[in-house]
Amino acid sequence: MTTPHVTSEVGPLRTVLLHRPGGELKRLTPRNNDQLLFDAIPWVDRAEQEHDAFAAVLREQGVEVLLLDELLSEALRDPRARTAALHSGVDERRLGAEVADTLCSYLSSMDEKTLTGVLVSGMTFEELPAAEGQSLVRRMHQPHDFAIDPLPNLLFTRDSSVWIDDRVAVTSLAMPARIRESALTDLVYAYHPRFAQSARAYGAHSAPVEGGDVLLLAPGVVAVGVGERTTPAGAESLARSLFADDLAHTVLAVPITQTRASMHLDTVCTMVDHDAVLMYPAIRDHLTAYVLRPAGEGIKVSGPEPFLRASAEAMELDRLRVVDTGLDPVTAEREQWEDGNNTLAVSPGTLVAYERNVETNARLEDAGIEVLRISGSELGSGRGGPRCMSSPIVRDPLY
Numbered sequence: 191m192t193t194p195h196v197t198s199e200v201g202p203l204r205t206v207l208l209h210r211p212g213g214e215l216k217r218l219t220p221r222n223n224d225q226l227l228f229d230a231i232p233w234v235d236r237a238e239q240e241h242d243a244f245a246a247v248l249r250e251q252g253v254e255v256l257l258l259d260e261l262l263s264e265a266l267r268d269p270r271a272r273t274a275a276l277h278s279g280v281d282e283r284r285l286g287a288e289v290a291d292t293l294c295s296y297l298s299s300m301d302e303k304t305l306t307g308v309l310v311s312g313m314t315f316e317e318l319p320a321a322e323g324q325s326l327v328r329r330m331h332q333p334h335d336f337a338i339d340p341l342p343n344l345l346f347t348r349d350s351s352v353w354i355d356d357r358v359a360v361t362s363l364a365m366p367a368r369i370r371e372s373a374l375t376d377l378v379y380a381y382h383p384r385f386a387q388s389a390r391a392y393g394a395h396s397a398p399v400e401g402g403d404v405l406l407l408a409p410g411v412v413a414v415g416v417g418e419r420t421t422p423a424g425a426e427s428l429a430r431s432l433f434a435d436d437l438a439h440t441v442l443a444v445p446i447t448q449t450r451a452s453m454h455l456d457t458v459c460t461m462v463d464h465d466a467v468l469m470y471p472a473i474r475d476h477l478t479a480y481v482l483r484p485a486g487e488g489i490k491v492s493g494p495e496p497f498l499r500a501s502a503e504a505m506e507l508d509r510l511r512v513v514d515t516g517l518d519p520v521t522a523e524r525e526q527w528e529d530g531n532n533t534l535a536v537s538p539g540t541l542v543a544y545e546r547n548v549e550t551n552a553r554l555e556d557a558g559i560e561v562l563r564i565s566g567s568e569l570g571s572g573r574g575g576p577r578c579m580s581s582p583i584v585r586d587p588l589y
């Protein structure tokens with residue numbers, strides 16, 4: 191077991207956090223999928239198979255795969271974790287005092303594995319334990335309304351935590367459907383014995399920052415996308431916190447279009463080598479960055495400058511290579527939507543990508559990058575690829 195440590199996007203990956211999807215995906219219906227941030231209703235068994243295959247590819251590369259639900263079950267052995275879990279899962283504003291009390295006692299009686307299942311997959315009103323007496327809340331809710339919301343986006347472990355150097359930042363997620371993911375991830379890092387010694391980055395901030403927006407371009411250089419999810423206030427407070435902890439010397443705040451297709455920076459740009467990125471051609475020449483550096487107790491902001499130039503300068507490179515997907519605009523748009531840009535490097539020049547993005551993968555190979563292909567027809571229905579579905583915990587240093 192190696193101590194958590196991540197200083198780049200591409201250093202050899204040793205340990206990663208995934209979440210194997212399950213019952214929470216079975217909660218998705220055509221009535222709730224938009225609110226729960228899925229674009230289609232996944233075929234759950236197939237999604238599980240695809241995820242198992244993803245994990246197997248990583249293990250074949252020598253990566254230790256940790257599964258969030260297993261860590262959470264283990265963390266819940268600590269009574270403090272249990273209390274915090276009930277607090278985050280049971281919303282008295284929604285349920286009223288009586289149902290909330292009944293639900294708390296019911297959850298308290300569960301073993302760790304069952305409780306984890308409920309916290310992740312949620313609970314409907316018809317699944318609540320029976321109770322004596324009259325309850326207006328029970329009578330007025332529909333049987334399939336959620337008493338505890340399911341968390342189908344837990345699959346995208348990237349977004350709720352980011353290791354920066356030897357510290358973990360549990361992020362503040364922007365969308366209501368995802369806020370509780372941070373609470374569960376927080377339980378793992380607060381109470382699982384494996385992480386008992388881990389220090390935090392970013393602390394208990396509330397300005398939204400999502401891990402899909404955070405790219406560790408090089409040791410000390412962090413790019414933060416600012417758009418649909420991470421706000422300017424989030425980027426600024428993350429920068430302040432990284433500077434205060436001496437975890438970065440430069441933060442690049444990168445404006446991205448506020449659309450679903452580019453919800454995070456990693457939907458349009460990921461690193462594929464220590465000096466190379468894969469980028470969506472439509473933004474390659476337009477992406478800019480505000481450059482943030484520490485200045486005494488405060489920060490100095492300059493720019494905006496072209497993203498590629500600002501990145502190369504901060505990374506002390508002559509230039510950042512761009513894998514030019516060279517695609518026609520329609521194919522590029524299709525493959526970007528299907529997470530063609532959302533790759534996970536397992537070492538410099540080797541990455542995991544969805545097989546369906548045939549053109550992008552071919553161009554990566556032309557550029558000398560090894561592409562380990564996985565199927566993502568069902569996993570991708572939540573709009574996320576291999577990078578979104580993984581939170582690296584240990585990567586070997588690059589140099």
Ligand SMILES: NC(=O)NCCC[C@H](N)C(=O)O
Nearest residue numbers: 227346402454572573574578
């Ligand atoms: N880093 C990422 O781009 N994560 C994908 C998140 C997809 C999820 N359905 C969401 O909308 O938040």
